[in-house]
Amino acid sequence: MLESNYNTIVISDLAWGDSAKGKFSDFYASKWADVVVRSQGGNNAGHTVVIDGKKYAVRGLPSGVFTKNVLNVIGNGCVINPIQMVQEIEYLKNNGITDFQLAISAHTHIITEYHKQLDNDIEEYRIHKVKTTGNGIGPCYADKKYRLGIRMCDICYGTFEELSELVQDAITAHSLYYDVNYIDALVNNLLEAGKRLKEYVCDTSLVLEKAINEHKNIVFEGAQGAMLDNDYGFYPYVTSSCPTSAGIASGCGIPPKYIDNVLGIVKAYSTRVGTGPFVTELEDSELTNKIRETGHEYGTVTGRPRRIGWIDLFILKQANRINGTTGLAITLLDVLTGIDKLKVCIGYKDKNGNNISSLPPRVQDIYECTPIYKDMEGWQEDITHCKHFEDLPKQARTYIEYIEHFLDVDVEYISVGPDRNQIISK
Numbered sequence: 001m002l003e004s005n006y007n008t009i010v011i012s013d014l015a016w017g018d019s020a021k022g023k024f025s026d027f028y029a030s031k032w033a034d035v036v037v038r039s040q041g042g043n044n045a046g047h048t049v050v051i052d053g054k055k056y057a058v059r060g061l062p063s064g065v066f067t068k069n070v071l072n073v074i075g076n077g078c079v080i081n082p083i084q085m086v087q088e089i090e091y092l093k094n095n096g097i098t099d100f101q102l103a104i105s106a107h108t109h110i111i112t113e114y115h116k117q118l119d120n121d122i123e124e125y126r127i128h129k130v131k132t133t134g135n136g137i138g139p140c141y142a143d144k145k146y147r148l149g150i151r152m153c154d155i156c157y158g159t160f161e162e163l164s165e166l167v168q169d170a171i172t173a174h175s176l177y178y179d180v181n182y183i184d185a186l187v188n189n190l191l192e193a194g195k196r197l198k199e200y201v202c203d204t205s206l207v208l209e210k211a212i213n214e215h216k217n218i219v220f221e222g223a224q225g226a227m228l229d230n231d232y233g234f235y236p237y238v239t240s241s242c243p244t245s246a247g248i249a250s251g252c253g254i255p256p257k258y259i260d261n262v263l264g265i266v267k268a269y270s271t272r273v274g275t276g277p278f279v280t281e282l283e284d285s286e287l288t289n290k291i292r293e294t295g296h297e298y299g300t301v302t303g304r305p306r307r308i309g310w311i312d313l314f315i316l317k318q319a320n321r322i323n324g325t326t327g328l329a330i331t332l333l334d335v336l337t338g339i340d341k342l343k344v345c346i347g348y349k350d351k352n353g354n355n356i357s358s359l360p361p362r363v364q365d366i367y368e369c370t371p372i373y374k375d376m377e378g379w380q381e382d383i384t385h386c387k388h389f390e391d392l393p394k395q396a397r398t399y400i401e402y403i404e405h406f407l408d409v410d411v412e413y414i415s416v417g418p419d420r421n422q423i424i425s426k
């Protein structure tokens with residue numbers, strides 16, 4: 001199925017997330033993978049998978065949980081809200097999915113109530129203006145770097161006294177005040193969640209080394225997207241982890257040499273949630289409403305309506321370069337059906353009207369950029385039943401081929417509907 005030295009593939013969103021990545025992890029999980037791994041992010045992600053018309057949503061869990069005999073790994077680079085994770089596991093079990101295999105890294109940092117509070121309540125905190133998902137992701141990663149973090153091993157193997165001390169240290173450092181009963185309850189809730197999760201907790205780097213030595217097929221499932229990368233995204237309007245292929249190795253404890261295939265997931269148009277520059281953004285109109293409603297463009301985690309824009313090949317080119325993308329999957333192509341004229345962004349002009357060659361590092365400068373568009377013809381035919389590239393209307397094929405040539409990476413898949421089966425292999 002893949003040309004590779006190792007049987008591994010990274011599934012990586014090239015823009016701002018929400019591009020139906022979960023569908024491709026699920027596609028690989030159901031057709032090919034033995035192991036599905038998450039290496040970064042936490043319950044800020046939301047993967048929706050549609051199987052036989054039934055919709056399932058997971059947030060912290062890898063999307064391989066829907067396929068029998070697939071091992072799902074949550075690596076050390078993720079952050080986990082243990083209480084929410086217990087609920088997510090219950091949700092699966094209540095939906096009849098009981099036989100999934102799960103390994104959670106003992107090194108994974110955990111999100112607590114005070115991380116959520118820091119993410120949401122403190123007006124002057126810089127994260128406030130970024131309009132995060134409010135799940136405490138940033139403060140949890142920040143505590144990790146401050147050496148104030150609490151890890152899965154602490155809630156699974158630590159005592160009440162040990163955990164209380166860690167919590168007390170962190171809240172003191174953040175100048176938060178809680179009464180003793182609140183802290184005791186918080187510690188007890190974490191220990192309780194630790195008891196429920198302990199059966200899954202292990203050293204996942206050992207698990208993955210074994211899987212690689214046994215030539216198992218491994219999917220590394222990205223979360224968020226390249227433009228939300230803490231280094232190369234539109235800083236500070238970014239998430240706190242590294243969602244490009246570079247984050248995989250350190251996020252799950254394997255050497256980078258094992259990563260060779262990178263499938264870049266590209267939505268046929270652009271969306272983003274949260275604040276920050278969005279050069280190809282469309283003003284609210286009948287067109288954006290149509291795209292938002294047809295594409296169900298509302299945050300899986302927050303329910304916020306997503307901002308809508310034309311596809312931006314300028315930033316996708318940068319994302320390809322940083323990710324080392326070896327193939328592309330174009331998703332939600334069916335959402336563009338019925339739009340007469342499409343636009344594709346092929347470059348940016350700066351405030352002086354000059355073409356620029358790379359994305360400016362300062363958002364102040366990105367705000368002043370204007371898009372350079374190429375106009376393309378749309379199509380009217382329903383494409384949701386197309387099984388082969390040739391079945392697509394000519395205009396849709398031209399649209400895909402243009403993206404492929406511009407980005408200089410082969411389009412391997414085109415998704416034409418939400419179901420597992422609505423994928424064209426090109």
Ligand code: IMP
Nearest residue numbers: 017018044045132133137238239273274
């Ligand atoms: P955080 O990850 O909750 O800290 O949010 C930081 C920024 O990343 C905000 O603009 C969020 O809306 C955005 N973000 C985080 N996770 C996702 C995701 O899975 N899809 C799309 N945007 C996300």
